[in-house]
Amino acid sequence: MKIFFQRLKNHSKLAYFSFWFLIFFYIVSFLADLLAPYHFDHQFRNKPYHPPTKIHFVDENGHFHIRPFVYNMVVDDPVFRTYREDKSIRYPVKFFVDGPERKIFFIFKTTRYFFGVDEPAGIFLFGTDTYGRDIFSRLLYGGRISLSISIVGVLISFTLGMITGGIAGYFGGLLDQILMRFVEILMVFPSFYLMLSLRAMFPLNLSSIQVYFLIVLILSLIGWAGLARIIRGMVLSLKEEDYVLAAKSLGLSHWRILFFHIFPNTFSYTITALTISVPGYIIGEAALSLLGLGIQEPYPSWGNILSSTIGNLKVVGDAPWLLLAGAFIFAVLINFNLLGDALRNVLDPKNW
């Protein structure tokens, strides 16, 4: 593992950075319950479209405070929703504040969060949306859904694709014909419409957990067909390799050869394809949510945070912080692509 990091670092500094950036993103969003100052559906009815809160160190009189503080924002103009800072009271940013109980990973109970401020002031690092919900908290919670959908979906579809493609390629014959014709049927459908129609087959009034698993399932059932085709082709050529013959001459079983000699040799392709297809799942989820078929309000995902801006061009000028979900999606996608590109070279033992 240590050697792996060293190699990744030597190969490409950028990819090394991407790797840690993604790890950081995953950790942060899975610890959302601890890190987010507010719960995702906590509404500040009197603070819609609140701009990002300014964090101060120096007060009006020019005194410096080590502990950062915020001012309460009061509505200046209710029509145009402009705010001004009420500089009479300082609200220091408190760390490890108490609050209502939340569960980390649905298991550990916590009543303390990483940071927060006293009411009536609010700390909205990325502003609030129409209902006065903190975008920063929602992005963290939404990241949990968007990022885990991608990982779980990728794992399901890659397992399906590798096993189907591997069996079809290795054993060949009638089995190959049946499996590949089935894969072709799946590939014939335009994936976005297949996604929509699959989603439409299920009732709309599902609980958010059910919707979550449904989306994972739909996305991964669409994604595996192309991969199975490619894996089959690779297995077809790999099974003629001399080391496969040598493995047979040692008396290894077909399954062992397939799983231990052939699959690892497809990894140079698969790992790259895997990291590059992760963004597809994030976008797929975003697309479904954008159309209102994905994760439903009040549960956040990066897709449905972004979808709240749809058809509302006003926000681009007035509340651009609502588009930050798009920036998050973009950041994760580009980092996955950079990492995937580098991993192929790093994981090939011939380059060691």
Added chain:
Amino acid sequence: MEKILEIRNLAVVRKQKVNSVPVLNDINFVIEKDELFCLVGESGCGKTTLALSIMKLLPKSFAVKSGEIYVNGKNVLAMDEKSIRNIRGKEMSIIFQDPGAYLDPLFTIGLHMKEALHEGIKTQREMMIYALNEVGLEPYVLHNYPHQLSGGQQQRVMIAMALINKPPLIIADEPTTALDILTTYQIINLLNTIREKYHPGMLFITHDLKLATRIGTRTGIMYNGYIVEIFIPGKTKPVHPYSSILMGAVHKHFTISKTMLSRQSDICPFFEKCPEKEIECQKQIPFVWNKDMTGIRCIKHGRNS
């Protein structure tokens, strides 16, 4: 003597859409314990096909038409997939031509050797190190990947994998072709040492007749899918016209045009190019066995001896 390998009337064909081309015809020989049987022949005469059919690893386009192969008294060709798997690597093992291609690039040497050892052995590591020691490699190569070793080292690893289970039959399919002359010499010495130590029956396939006459206890000469002659180097001289040409080719440039190989099975396989051919050669020539397990497939010379 104990018969390690016995091949009876083996015939192998390559299947094509309309007809099937004979690749091996009428192969008959026996390898005993502690014997090094060399098989010499030009490229394409069926040496590797023979090795693969003993292992029952023939590609799908090949089929055994007739004959029996007994390894350690067990009929290999009659076995099902599962029982042949138990024999491979345990009772017979094979050393291939190009060691670089036959080692999985993603596996360390240790993993390769672990696969060669069948599961359920407690002293795995000791056995692996012992086998590596046998072939003259240090234990640290267990952590190396194949591409980090030289060609000679890779071939030593292949040999270590082949002998780790101490099989009674070792097939070496041109193990020195990809190596330079000094490494060849070392590998041959190594194989000889192993033979002296474990007394396996060995089938050594090569196209180097000089090498074969030097190391083999018996040498068979193959031409066009037939074994044309079996002789004991140092004791008898090869007399078949093809063998003489092959012996001559060692010393001077001699080319036989390979464009038109006769695949007719009812005449002498060497008929078209034989310098000593007679009219009566145009019929099926039987293999004539002598008492000392040598023999020849030639009317003229078989008659004389």
